[in-house]
Amino acid sequence: MNREDLVLLRRARDQMDRRLLRGPQRREGLRHAGISPADRTALGDLLAKGLLGRLNLSTADVDAVFDHVQATGAEVVQEPMDQAYGVRDCAFRDPAGNLIWINQPRR
Numbered sequence: 515m516n517r518e519d520l521v522l523l524r525r526a527r528d529q530m531d532r533r534l535l536r537g538p539q540r541r542e543g544l545r546h547a548g549i550s551p552a553d554r555t556a557l558g559d560l561l562a563k564g565l566l567g568r569l570n571l572s573t574a575d576v577d578a579v580f581d582h583v584q585a586t587g588a589e590v591v592q593e594p595m596d597q598a599y600g601v602r603d604c605a606f607r608d609p610a611g612n613l614i615w616i617n618q619p620r621r
Contacts, residue, residue: 524558564610576618580604583616596620 549557560566573579580594583606591605591613603617 561608561612562610564608564612566612568613568615570615570617573616573618576602576604576616579616 557566561569576594584590589607591607592603594602594604596602600620601617602620603615605616606614608614
C-alpha cells in the first residue's frame with residue numbers, strides 16, 4: 515500500500531461523510547453512530563493497516579458514490595445492484611485489503 519492510495523481512500527470516505535451530513539435524512543444515529551473524534555481516528559488507523567476486514571457504509575446515492583470511488587482506481591468487488599433484503603449496494607477492496615460495502619436503502 516502506498517501513501518497515495520490511502521489519501522485517495524480517505525478523500526472518498528470524507529466526501530461520503532460530507533454528503534451524509536448534508537443529506538435529507540440527517541439524524542445523529544446515521545452520521546457517525548455516536549463515534550468520538552478519537553474513536554474515528556483510531557478506526558482510520560485500523561482501516562489504514564487493513565485490520566478492519568470489512569466496513570459497511572450507507573449513503574443516499576450509492577451509484578454516485580460508486581462512480582466517484584471507481585474513478586479513484588479502487589478495486590471493484592461488486593458493482594451497484596439491488597438486493598432482495600431492501601438495499602442497493604456495491605463493494606470495493608481498499609489498498610490495505612479491507613472490504614468496503616456501500617449501501618443505500620431502496621425506496
